Amino acid sequence: MSIELNIEGTNDAWLQSLVDERSAIDPNQVKDDLWVRVPRVPSEFRAMKENTDCYDPLIVSIGPYHHGKGNLQKMEKLKAKMAGQFLSHSREAGEEMYSEVKVLVSDNYARKSYAEESTSQFDDEKFAQMMFLDGFFILQVLFNNLPKNILRKEEVTSITRDLFLLENQLPFQVLLRLMRIYVTSGHHSAVEDRTSSKQKLDRSIDRELVKTMEEFFKTIHEIPLHRESCWEKISNFSKLPRALILRFKSKDTNYSLYQYNHLLEIFYLKFLCGGRQNPLERFSNREITSWNRYYSVKELKDVGISCVPNHTAVFVDVNFRNTILGGALCIPPLNIEVSTKSLLLNLAAYEACSFFFFATCTSYICFMRSLIDKSEDVKELRSKGILRTTMGSDDQIAQIFKEMTTNLVPDSFAYRDVKNSVESHYRNTVKRWILHYNDPISKAVVKYSFIFGIAVSAFQAYLAQTKPRPCSCP
Template sequence: MAEMQLNEIRVDPLTNRLEDPVGNRPEQGSTMAMPEIQGTSSQTNERSSWFSDIMGVEEAKSKRRPGPMIPKVRAKLKDKKNKRYYEPSVVSIGPYHHTDSQNKLLEMEKLKIQMARQFVRDSGKDIEILYREVEKVTENAKGFYEKSSIRCFDDEQFTRMMFLDGCFILQFINGVMSKNLDMMNDRQIILVKQDLLLLENQLPFPVLKSLMSLSCDGNDIGMKIIGYFLSLHTLQQSDHRRPVWVLTWLVRGYLLLLLIYTSLIYPFYVLQGAEHSIHFSPLFGILVAGVIFVCKMVASLVSSLLFGKKRQAEKYQRPPQEPHHILELLHSMFKGSQKAKHKSCLRFFPPKPKSGSYGHNLYYSAKDLQKVGIHFKPSKTNTLMDVEFHPSIFYGTLKLPAITIESATRSMLLNLVAYETAVSLDEPWVTSYICFIDSLIDDAEDVKVLRSKGILTNYLGPDQKVAELFNQIGRSLQPNTNVYTEIQREINIACESLWKKWIAEWQQTYFSSPWAFTAFVAASAGLVLTATQTYYTVYPISGGT
């Protein structure tokens, strides 16, 4: 019998597996069939997951965050020139540079204790209560860092580090906002602000929220204070520059109205014999044009002041998703809301294709664009999505968000780029923005053009330093082709228009300065009056008319 059973066993040639005869298979419903059922179920689930990956690949890609929430800067970005911009200068936050605090950062480690003491006193809570609140989120906070960097800390050491760093950050921000930070000098304050925006110097937001929840300000107010701190001391939009270019164009508009009246309207009424009427005298025309000019100037200044304050109040808007650290909150503020993105994307529809090559790269610098009739204006917001190009028959207008350039700007931009690189964002807005500005700036003359329009505010030094900053950072970056691509293409198309080039040359010849325009108006008015006098000499008006 055993021999017959062995003979009945055969090998399936397709699967290369042993197959029992029908008679030796377990009965339906027996326990021996469970492994086969479980294998089939597992295979079905795996197949369903595979189908979901195919159909939902875009959604999964946008939500995926590879690696820890607070990653290290990738090695390829840390060259000899830029390495120091990723390392703290005076204060270490978190585990990545904690060992440095025993050496060059020792002074600020001592100050952390004083800042933590002041924070506890201001909160009105017992230090043990605050510490236990941080202890609750310690395990979660460990998952924000690379495991290799926290192995040298036990739970107590890690919790103490989180507590001291969290108290220091919140007390520092409160002190800067209330202008009550006597423990530090101005140089230390500037360097600490710079260090708080380093990718490898971040603290998990759950730690900050646990401390803010028990402080006198509360969680929501604490988040707003952090947002205002980033807005006022990092973005620094230059709303005060808007009335300057508005006033310039109003002066030109006034002179243009005067030219139209003197050259066209007044001579027409002279031909009609109404030159003695006060309503058609040159003095009346000057008075009317002046009233229009003053009204427009007052309306523009009032509007700029009102809306400027409104923009100042609305600089911080709570991000739709909870940020993991302060640098990510800053990135979301630079990026802007989805609503702003949708509004900006309305300009991203590609134009009708034309013959010729209009690539997605910008081939003209700021001074070259100005020569072909493209004007620059600051955007209404400081988000990187608020970049628009408005072409017209005679000229084009490029609107860019205003940004302040200072000593900490290079470090901030490099760490924002490092953050985008580390988390593999689908749309790296900061990287693409730097590349876009780099394409506009070749030398100091381009910086001067953007600075005169209120787009760049230079606290760094000579304009050449600003040009070198963007050129050096942008040289090693690769922009995303989905960001600013159509705007660059529209600009390239506008630059190829001969009509706009002629208009721009005419404007630069006669409208480059108030004196040139005044001379043009006087010459035009003299020419019209000479023609009118010649006409009356040839065809005098009869006395009976």
């Protein structure tokens, strides 16, 4: 229904048309939209032409959105072969896994996890088969059981990249039930006590599943090794008793894996939220005191603010540390690989679809873009160990960050303490004056100290020659 402004007509008719338009909103449709656990990438993300190829799988499809595409058929055949090999050795476990999937399909849990139009082409049997093959394939990736003898290294890398696409996710409850049966059937030796009660066994299995996923995540986001200073060792030692208490208390923690929707969400919560449900807890609650500008790495360096690595698993955890005259911008190291752009954009697309009131990943991407204006900024971050690149030149890396931020809107509250600190330092005229003249003054001191040293040495030599010698009488 189109609503037009009718200036000459009566106001009552136009106002009533607004009421009719409001009643056209179907509350059930809104509820269905909230039910979608694996949403599609928002249209505004796909509208960015330079990023179009970041949202589609290169080699393997998971779920209905990209199922049946011609360029993905090789992996479809591999999925069937791997599942068939498993069934030939563990028929009973395979039948139990397939039965569990059929239950999730029959009660509409699995089907309603996707946009409605994407599943209409599958009947329940075909849909369950797809869920089973896709879930079993993910298990083989997680437990590092892919047949690498028939897969090229580039294909294995592409598979890992494809498993972290927003539109290429499997409902986590499907994967969780498959994993529990797979582990219980003896295909993972870490769980030894299989005679315990079902509840205790499930918790033991879940702990192993968490460890397995964390090991897999390291292939995506590896934290560089960090050698602790003496002060850090002392500081960490003082925290040891509390850490041991917390670890003891969490020994029998229920991991509540039922709350997760898919692997990408778990990765997001671990590496962007640090395990917290609300990433805004990582940001300050202080009010914004001033309008803050953006400065590149070079501009910050010119005013005495250096960039240093912040060794933390949460790669969006940026903070500012004051020094005597300058400051240090602490940024977690980030590996720039072929799949990095795709991963960051899919994480940003995920949070855009998740009804979050914050934009953690989007704000991080935009913040990094503000620091990287030219190739020399990339070079400086590389030299500090903050950007670890395995592909492309510094110009190409700078271009990647420019392309990622097209049409992205960051959270205005994110990193505000960092921005306020940088702005406060930048406006401090005394510090800037000292830093500006620091280099000329230091050169002058060295120069004239050298001249003074030569003069003192010459004068001492002269005194040594002219000093009267004691008389030596026979």
